[in-house]
Amino acid sequence: MLRVAYHCFSVAATLQGLETVCVDFNEERWLCQYMLGKIAEKQCQPPDVFLNYYLSASNFLYDSNATYPIKINHNNPTTLSVEALELFYRTNASILKYLEKCSYITRPIGDLFKHVLKKLSSSPFAFNKAKIVDTCIYAVKWKYHYSSKSSINKNHLNSDAFIKANAGENFNFVEVPRANRNHCDYEETRASENTIATNSSSSFSNFGTESETSNTDEANSYYSESEVEKIYEKAIINLEECVTRFPEHYKSIYRLASFYINGPDGVKNENVSERLLLNQYQTGIGNIINGLFYDRKANNIFNGIWRIPSSEIDRPGNFSSYLVKCVDILIKLLTDQSNYNLLIEIILRLQRSPDIDNKMILRL
Structure with missing residues (x-):
């Protein structure tokens, strides 16, 4: 294909x-x-x-x-x-x-x-x-x-x-x-x-x-490690700029969280990834970014996550597939942290069958 x-x-x-x-x-x-x-x-x-x-x-x-x-x-x-x-x-x-x-x-x-x-x-x-x-x-x-x-x-x-x-x-x-x-x-x-x-x-x-x-x-x-570090530091600054200009750009927040979980050993930081997913994150210039699931509610874990308002960018299936990635990385983080209480809470919320209009993901 x-x-x-x-x-x-x-x-x-x-x-x-x-x-x-x-x-x-x-x-x-x-x-x-x-x-x-x-x-x-x-x-x-x-x-x-x-x-x-x-x-x-x-x-x-x-x-x-x-x-x-x-x-x-x-x-x-x-x-x-x-x-x-x-x-x-x-x-x-x-x-x-x-x-x-x-x-x-x-x-x-x-x-x-x-x-x-x-x-x-x-x-x-x-x-x-x-x-x-x-x-x-x-x-x-x-x-x-x-x-x-x-x-x-x-x-x-x-x-x-x-x-x-x-x-x-x-x-x-x-x-x-x-x-x-x-x-x-x-x-x-x-x-x-x-x-x-x-x-x-x-x-x-x-x-x-x-x-x-x-x-x-x-x-x-x-x-060298220091040379590579300068590259990803600049890329991270640029992604932070994307979210600062467009707070609803969930892709940038996901990519930042993913990098801090899956990146090189020298930059892995689960605490930063947790702030990007569940809490609030402060950029290098002091701007506060809401985590991907920061606005979650008891009946909607995806509350506060919005589609990108462009049919050329947010194509059919793109939004739901990204949300699957977001949930995957959240589960990975909670598992690595042995945060079983929140993990069970998230899983129980995902087990509920939402209304057809509020169905964000098709599989997990």
Whole structure:
């Protein structure tokens, strides 16, 4: 099914790249790139492949006049704001998931992650800078919120020079050389993949001769623990930003909780995961986030968890499947903590048959 879906979206993306295609059809170019990225990630393709798609989708969203508000209203989100946040989330979450699975990170992959995170930190999303807006008044919040000693001149922040230097219109993604990466065998999809890469190449710049001829020793070396730590710390900050802007974004809270349970030994922290799931969590800049099940009630454990208001993002079955993941990780946490009282309470609540309109999950 994944290969069929990959082929279909590849063909659609190819057609969207044709000059003869109508404007309305081209406005959905971000969606094809987004779906291709999700498929590539599920196929265990190399990180540069799915990150390429996600960043390309973000570029197309920007060209479609997406907005990047500092707060997203769940009931009335601005143009493509939810979609833009989802792409920002997805890019960071894919990096965290990769770090969860791999004990060692090769230097080319680590350099790729650093480069992507650096580009995200100066992206339109980070600076709340839509294509139709000339200034980014919230730039100081993102760029300097971890520097208590920074004294930034407000006029300087709103200057054209500052904006051009820090919030470019494109990500200019740099790809990792294929020869230096580990990947699954998907030769049948390579022809389609190359076609899409060609059509989206305007958003990226390829490695030059110098990168192609990098020595083998460097390609086979690994990132140190401190280097990997800097990567996941930045990704965590970015996910915290997603929840701060859109408190109903349950995916970000789940991904953070999952990382603190399943991440590397040096970062595992069940207490933090418990706050993210059951209590309240404080971000690095002091914002308070309600845990995923913080608003649970006796007759509804899922109270306070809302669907994402975008049919392109929250597709049929997506919400219920995520809630299954959320309950799974909650049960794992309570089991590891030997918190049997709360575990029994949760299980008893899940045993009750809800009304058909309130049925959140189909299986567990």
